[in-house]
Amino acid sequence: MSIAAAQKKGFGAFLWDYLTTVDHKKIAHLYLIGGGFFFILGGLEAMFIRIQLIAPENDFISAGLYNEMFTMHGTTMIFLAAMPLLLGLMNAVMPLQIGARDVAFPFLNSLGFWLFMFGGILLNCSWFLGGAPDSGWTAYTPLSVESPTHGIDFYVLGLQISGAGTLIGGINFLVTIVTMRAPGMTYMRMPLFSWTTFVTSTLILFAFPALTVGLFLLMFDRMFGSAFFNVALGGNSVIWQHLFWIFGHPEVYILILPAFGVFSEVIPTFSKKRLFGYTAMVFATILIAFLGFMVWAHHMFTVGLGPVANAIFAIATMAIAVPTGIKIFNWLATMWGGSITINSAMLWALGFIPSFTIGGMTGVMLASAVADYQYHDSYFVVAHFHYVIVGGVVFGIFAGLHYWWPKMFGRILNEKLGKIGFWLFFIGFHLTFFIQHFLGLMGMPRRYWVFLEDQGLDTGNFISTIGTFLMAIAATIFLINIIYTAVKGEKPAGDPYDGRTLEWAIPSPPPYYNFKQLPLVRGLDPLWIEKMDGKGKMTPAEPLGDVHMPNGSILPFAMSLGFFVAGFGFIYQTDHQAWNLAIFVGMGIALGSMLIRSLKDDHGYHISKEELEREAD
Amino acid sequence: MSHDHSLNPETMPQEPEKATLEGKNKFLGLWFFLGGETVLFASLFGTYLALRNSTAGGPSGQDIFGLELVFLMTMLLLTSSLTSVYAMYHMKNNDFKKMHLWLGITAFLGIGFLACEIYEFYHYITDFGFTFRSSAFGSAFYTLVGFHGGHVVFGLSWLIALMVRNAKRGLNLYNAPKYYTFSLYWHFIDVVWVFIFTVVYLMGKVG
Numbered sequence: 065m066s067i068a069a070a071q072k073k074g075f076g077a078f079l080w081d082y083l084t085t086v087d088h089k090k091i092a093h094l095y096l097i098g099g100g101f102f103f104i105l106g107g108l109e110a111m112f113i114r115i116q117l118i119a120p121e122n123d124f125i126s127a128g129l130y131n132e133m134f135t136m137h138g139t140t141m142i143f144l145a146a147m148p149l150l151l152g153l154m155n156a157v158m159p160l161q162i163g164a165r166d167v168a169f170p171f172l173n174s175l176g177f178w179l180f181m182f183g184g185i186l187l188n189c190s191w192f193l194g195g196a197p198d199s200g201w202t203a204y205t206p207l208s209v210e211s212p213t214h215g216i217d218f219y220v221l222g223l224q225i226s227g228a229g230t231l232i233g234g235i236n237f238l239v240t241i242v243t244m245r246a247p248g249m250t251y252m253r254m255p256l257f258s259w260t261t262f263v264t265s266t267l268i269l270f271a272f273p274a275l276t277v278g279l280f281l282l283m284f285d286r287m288f289g290s291a292f293f294n295v296a297l298g299g300n301s302v303i304w305q306h307l308f309w310i311f312g313h314p315e316v317y318i319l320i321l322p323a324f325g326v327f328s329e330v331i332p333t334f335s336k337k338r339l340f341g342y343t344a345m346v347f348a349t350i351l352i353a354f355l356g357f358m359v360w361a362h363h364m365f366t367v368g369l370g371p372v373a374n375a376i377f378a379i380a381t382m383a384i385a386v387p388t389g390i391k392i393f394n395w396l397a398t399m400w401g402g403s404i405t406i407n408s409a410m411l412w413a414l415g416f417i418p419s420f421t422i423g424g425m426t427g428v429m430l431a432s433a434v435a436d437y438q439y440h441d442s443y444f445v446v447a448h449f450h451y452v453i454v455g456g457v458v459f460g461i462f463a464g465l466h467y468w469w470p471k472m473f474g475r476i477l478n479e480k481l482g483k484i485g486f487w488l489f490f491i492g493f494h495l496t497f498f499i500q501h502f503l504g505l506m507g508m509p510r511r512y513w514v515f516l517e518d519q520g521l522d523t524g525n526f527i528s529t530i531g532t533f534l535m536a537i538a539a540t541i542f543l544i545n546i547i548y549t550a551v552k553g554e555k556p557a558g559d560p561y562d563g564r565t566l567e568w569a570i571p572s573p574p575p576y577y578n579f580k581q582l583p584l585v586r587g588l589d590p591l592w593i594e595k596m597d598g599k600g601k602m603t604p605a606e607p608l609g610d611v612h613m614p615n616g617s618i619l620p621f622a623m624s625l626g627f628f629v630a631g632f633g634f635i636y637q638t639d640h641q642a643w644n645l646a647i648f649v650g651m652g653i654a655l656g657s658m659l660i661r662s663l664k665d666d667h668g669y670h671i672s673k674e675e676l677e678r679e680a681d
Numbered sequence: 682m683s684h685d686h687s688l689n690p691e692t693m694p695q696e697p698e699k700a701t702l703e704g705k706n707k708f709l710g711l712w713f714f715l716g717g718e719t720v721l722f723a724s725l726f727g728t729y730l731a732l733r734n735s736t737a738g739g740p741s742g743q744d745i746f747g748l749e750l751v752f753l754m755t756m757l758l759l760t761s762s763l764t765s766v767y768a769m770y771h772m773k774n775n776d777f778k779k780m781h782l783w784l785g786i787t788a789f790l791g792i793g794f795l796a797c798e799i800y801e802f803y804h805y806i807t808d809f810g811f812t813f814r815s816s817a818f819g820s821a822f823y824t825l826v827g828f829h830g831g832h833v834v835f836g837l838s839w840l841i842a843l844m845v846r847n848a849k850r851g852l853n854l855y856n857a858p859k860y861y862t863f864s865l866y867w868h869f870i871d872v873v874w875v876f877i878f879t880v881v882y883l884m885g886k887v888g
Contacts (some may be wrong), residue, residue, distance in 0.1 A: 168706040197721070231717060239710045243702065269713055271720035281728065290813055290820035291737070292728065298817035303728055310724070621809025662839075663846050665855065 080513075086170035086618035087576055091177050092472060095152030097464075098181050102144035104187065107539060109137035111532060114496070118529040120517040127513040131198035132215065134511055136191075138201030140221065142315065144184040144227055146457050151176075151233055154463045156262045156472045158237065160567035162257045162584060163246025164377075165578045168239035170614040176233035178624035183226025186631045190218035192338040196508035200511060202312070205293035205304040209285050210577040214635055221631035225624070226278070227272050234268030237261055246566070248585035252346070255565045256339060258326030258348055260412045263353045264318050270357070271314035271451070278307035279491040287638050302367060309360035313367030317356040319453060321349060323460025324391060329411045330463050331395050333561055334410040340591055341394040348387035348394075355384045365436040373432040388424055392417060392512040401671045408482030412463035415490045416455060423451030426501065441511070444504025449496045460488070463546050470560050475553030478490070485541040492534025499524045564589035569602045577611045580676050608677065615668070619657045626654030693775035693852070693872065698861035711862040715869045720871050725828055726880060737816035740809045742885025745798040751882045755796050755874065758833075761790035762871040765864045772860060777852045780860070784844060787867065791837050797847045798830050822881065831879055832870050840862055 076570040082090060112133045116124045125133065159167055167173050197215035199208040208216045219574060241262045245254070254262075282304065284290040291297035293304060326564055330542050332339045359371060361377040395537060404410070420501045439445055469477045503524045506513060559568040566575075566583060569591045581604035587593050594602055630650025636643040696699045734740065747796045768783035778856055802823070805811040840863055872880050 122704055169710060235710055235713045235717070236714050239706050242709055243705055269717045270720050270767075273717045274724045276730070277724035284813075284820065284824065288813065290816075290824070291817045292732070292820050292824075296737070298732065298737040299820075300731055300735070300817065303731055307724055307728070460864065659842065662842055667855070 066578065068510075069368060080614075083621050084174075084618045086166075086174050086614050086616050087474070088159050088167050088170070088173060089574065090233060090577070091173050092152045092156035094177050094181075095148045095155060096472075097146050098177070099148030099152055102140050102184055102188075103146075103149065105483075106137055106145050107536065109140065111131050111536060113137060114529040114532040116250070116513070117515070117525050119526070120519075120522055120523045121514050123514075128195075128198065128328075128457070130513045131511075132191075132196040135197045135200050135215075136188075136205075136462065139187065139197070139223070142319070143202060143451075144180075144187070146229060146319050146453070146461070147378075148180055148184075148455070149461045150319065151180075151230070153326065153461070153468065153636075153659075154237060154264075154322060157464075157468055157567055158258050158261045158572070159240065159244075160471070160574060160578060161255045161565050162241060162249055163566050163579060163583050164240060164244040165611065166614065167170065167236050169236045170246060171620065171666075172236050173619060174617070175620035175623060176229040178620045179229025179232065179627065180226045181235050182624040182628040183224070183229065184221045186628055187218050187222025190222075192434035194217075201541065202308055203282065204238070204308075205282065205285075205301045206284060206295070207302075209293050216282070216624060217635040217638075219256075220261065220279050221634055224279045224283070225274065225627050225631060227275055228627075230268055231272045231276075234265040234272070237265040238269065246579075246582045246585055248274040250585075251590050252343070253585055253590070256328035256342070256345055256349075257325035258294060260321040260328075260349055263349050264321045267314045267318045267321070267353055267356065270319065271311045274307050275311035278304055281307070281632070289349060297493070302316070302364075303401045304306075305364055305367065309363045310357075313329075313363065314356045314362040316355075316449075316452070320460075321456045323416075323464075324458045325462040326351065326460045326467070327395060327416060329565065330409050330413045330467050331398050332589075333563055334405045334407065334413075335399045335442075336404075336562075337398055337402040338564070338592070340397035341390070344390055344395055348390045351387040352384060355380060355387070356663060360382065362431060362436075363435075365433045366440045367450045370675050378431050378433040383429055385424060385428050386550075392421060392424075397613075404507040407479055408486060409463050409466035409500050410485060411486045412459045412466065415486065416459040416463070419451060419455030419490075419493070419611065422498075423448060423455050426451065441509055442476065442504035443500045443510055446510045447497050447500035447504060448468075450500070453491055454497070457571065462489075462506065468567075469549070469559070470556040471567055472573060474555060475549045476556050477558060478553065481541055481548065487543065488534050489538035492531045492536075492538060495531025495534065496528050497531070499527050516637070534565070559591075562595075562643070565601070566590055566594040575679065577613060577671060577676075580611075581606050581608055581677070609673055610668055611676065612668055613667055614668045617661075619661050623654045626650045626652070626657060629653065648662075693773075693857075693887075695773070696773075696839075697772065697854055697857035701856070701858070704854065704858035704861075707802050707858040707862050708772070709735070709863050712869065715865065718869060722825075722828070722876070725825045726876065729825045729881065732817040732821040733881075735817035735821075737818070739816045739819065740811045741818070742881070743823075744808050745805055745811055746882050746883065746885055747885050750801055751878060752779050752795060754801075755793050755878050757794040758874050760870055761794070762868055763788045764790065765867050767863065772857060775852060779845070780852070781844060781848070784840060784860075786842050788837060791833060791840070791867075795830065795833055795837070798826070798833075802851065826877060826881065829870065829873055832873070836870055837865055838865070 082094060084096075087089060087097050110123055113130070116122055116130055116133075145607045155167075155173065159165070193214065195213040196213070197203065197219035198213070199211050199216060203216060203219060241254070241258060279291070281292045283291050290298045293299045293301050295301070301681035328339055328345060358380045359374060359377055362381045365377075395413075406414070424443070430436055430445065430448055468479055468481055469475065503521055506520055506524075508521050514526070556572050558571045560572070561568070565586070569583060570579060583590065584605035591602065594600060627650060630647050633643050633646030633648075633650055637647065697704075742789050764783050764787045768780045768787060771780040771783060812819055814820070843856070843859055843863060850856070
């Protein structure tokens, strides 16, 4: 099927191919496009926030719009930009790294993407339909229950749909790594990026259902008159905070661990040394994930849980600094004595280490419950989480994009533009957020629309806003680089960076079946081992034979579209009963598609041995 | 590839549900999914425990719960779990007819459970005026028990679709994992009910 589709020319066939694809490499492209689009949106929202705060008592945007801006900035960046971009990298690289032909559930992989995409579109439809959500990305009750527009309803349904997609993606990666590693690829020979994908997927699996429940409760309170957060009927607002942060804290590790994985690939490759302390890195990753579930209440120190609870959560939080510190030192030790190449990918990795360490230090400061009463809801917190999320996750995404771009798209990103972009972003980032630590300590609260003149906040805010412009220019340069590369970029060989892991053992971009014959893995950094033994390529673990491939399908798109339509029905049925029709139609499409999927046999197809022999190596 | 010989062996392997890579993946994927479901229900239980005394002057669990009906429901669901085990036993012996017979009994018991639950909710609403909106306790009760009931509905639809689809085809390596994952899911629903029986009804009546 997909062979025929690939041979057809024309935009329609191309579009249909991407709508129905179940190939992990194409789904990775979709994730990168979707995530990139929302990253630009979130960035524009950030610009609105910073321009509003460039001067005291500014009135660039109204107070209500400002609330919508910071809410959507946070929600978009976390759920619709950072996570999909990381899922895109995982999709593109993880199956190649473990020597698999695809993921365990190619159909679900496509469903996960389309659910995310339609959820994100639903959420952003709120801008044009009476106002975006305005209660902060944390949507604390009772503020979010009382919010008068439909904004929060879009938040609830949009995140529910995209969250389901993420959960499906997580399960898919877990099963893939357990059952589909190439012969000889034991767990302790897996590249670190695959390891972090595995651990992150576990976090997704156990964290997202808490958000699912929280969103359901909020949905029931807003749309169906239940009383979970209605104090007059015995409800309790703190339940939302618990559920949100039981999800929300693991979520930050869902974001940062894959970025750690990227750096653990980039740094050894460009230092020409194997990763220092591989075993310690694996266990540090697992330990961070485990502790990540034990610390959610450090977001709630000022709620009044009492000194015992606060003390326990404070200590658990500080403990996370230990495995994170192990990682930082291992990256430094990997570079120590190595033969270092400085290119764009490596620059992002090098910039990450000091930036993220600053974020980690302020994290330990915030972990102190007593001191947190001072920091809470101030710009100090804003500075802290931007240091870890931008300095960690965004740097990681850029490093990963530069590193794997040739593998994903068959072109090398322009180095000169890459380096200029890095330096502008690096300087702009520190200009924006470093000063915010001090603004916070001087008493500037987060999420405030204006600040007064001559409170000592004027210069700091001005500097912060200037930094944002540098980051915006850097992001634009990256976009220009993408276009330039697509038109004039250099076409790489399979292995342009003298890589160490399996993804570099096959052509760039890889054929749709990835590996003609599954490779035999003889140790950590399998390709490097073969290079050092003078062979230079992988030994096949099986004779050339038929390759089983999954069929493409439009059903994932149809299901997601169904939920999207039903989402509108749920949101607007509070205004008029006729909207119940949209619920029935939407759920009918979604459940009907599921039934078709269930009843129709789908055995996939085989690429014959003869066909594989015809293909060049 | 419906003529694929490997899917229709003359003799079934010992564990037909895990004999193919697809089957193994489905089996493991469902286990992971149940891990996520555990967190989902844990969150609902936590919410319920926080709100179970927030009756806002309305009826409490002590006032409305009747252990007779709940006992009957527990028996129906526990037995249905047992019958699904028998079905899987016959699947491993490659006895398709007996497998379908026991699955039919499972579906029948599941429907019985659901009927009792619908009657129970109807009874609370009409006789006690105890609704989803009457108090935080009401919201938490109907959400927790309703989510479980929703899972039963989904499981039954799944089972019936499977049985109808495969009635004339018999067992093969393509549908064996589908039956098996259903049985895993059905056990999970059963386990959740044991917790609901304890935490909601027993603790509500005597705790």
